[in-house]
Amino acid sequence: MLRIGLVLYPGFQVLNLSVTTVFEFANITAGEAFYDVVLLSPQGGPVLSSAGFAVATQAFDDSRFDTVLVVGDNDVSEPPPGLTAFLQRAAQTSRRIGSTCTGAFNLAQAGLLDGRRATTHWAFAAQFRRTYPAVKLEEDRIFIIDGPVWTSAGMTACVDLALALVEKDMGAELARLVAKKLVVYHRRAGGQSQYSALLDLEPRSDRIQTALAYAKQHLHTELSVEQLAQAAHLSPRQFSRAFRSETGQSPGKAVEHLRIEAARLMLESGRHPIDVIARDTGFGDRERMRRAFLRAFGQPPQAIRRASRTEDEQPA
The missing domain is CATH 1.10.10.60 (Homeodomain-like)
Known part of the structure; x- marks a missing residue:
């Protein structure tokens, strides 16, 4: 079983939780518990979402995860205490680490994107580029894979990222079936434009x-x-x-x-x-x-x- 750690913090954009549904339906489609998704936060306990309701989380500890994803929010705020250090540890102990939406700012703050290709929500691309010039930002991408680091664009692009993770782990056919059950197109290619x-x-x-x-x-x-x-x-x-x-x-x-x-x-x-x-x-x-x-x-x-x-x- 692959453990997925989804890192939340106060004000996180609630649409990012949709990645959990992708992993849930991967388990359902496979007929086995292939993924174990754990919601994490620096202090644990309830974490308030952007929509105003709270989600129960576990506190950071020494547990290891196959994949760690840090979510974004509706704005770009300072990372809460302990988040940067946790991401730096996770990058050493996890097979993959990634972000959805403006979560890329947290990876960059931790120094995990320096010299790498990455993407984020197009509306924050200019700010990202000014703040983190060492990152090779490509704002016109749905998601980007650079070695063990995965980053996605904003909002619904997190679903594409999660489907790509499932495809990498469980094969293209199962990922296609998951997308079909979720009533979405089979995941958009990472290089696809964020714009319409x-x-x-x-x-x-x-x-x-x-x-x-x-x-x-x-x-x-x-x-x-x-x-x-x-x-x-x-x-x-x-x-x-x-x-x-x-x-x-x-x-x-x-x-x-x-x-x-x-x-x-x-x-x-x-x-x-x-x-x-x-x-x-x-x-x-x-x-x-x-x-x-x-x-x-x-x-x-x-x-x-x-x-x-x-x-x-x-x-x-």
Whole structure:
């Protein structure tokens, strides 16, 4: 049985507790108690969550854990007494150590991320980078594995991290079954972006939202302004003016962002040739897709695919 120590402290973001459900369902799916999850805190006893209710915890002691994860909170606060020392000890005695959301600040405070790649919630990335310049922060990642150190982005990304841990320990098929029972997509690849092109656009009117939904469903086609305007039941001129007013982008630039997002997801899955991805996402050919990726990420599609494969091949 693998013991998982989940470290909490006052004000922890309650969504981080969802990692316990991933391990719970891994046990249920396997038909055996493969994981033993223990909630920990410096003093033990009830620990108040961000939602205002308390969770019972055990105090830090000399117990050993296979994996230790420290959670984040809604802000970045000073670590409580004893937390830094515990994490430093855990890094020496545990097979893996990691963080979810802003918990990366606690790992960095303990000196466990110096010289390593790591990620955290995108909203705190600038602060993290200023405070811990020795860490190779990659804010546009769902999770990152650097040797025995695992870090995830914010909020729901903790589920992806936990599913990746289960996949590493128990195999891809069992992790897929756990994800299915949790009614989530099979865990997002670690290299996947924290951002969503549709969320960034945030159109206000139903007509522009309908046009964007149409675009996402028909990325393999040309998607001219005339087509999008027809989907929105507007004239091309009205549509272009309304689209820019609501999103701050031209229709063409927005469609390119949607194509890039779809292509990146296909690259990270590792199952499709680049020529097929370029065709299915509407770029037409790999050179046009390459230029779009260079504009968006500063690197070609092949580099993103290699980075995704490298993370998947990291040892536990």
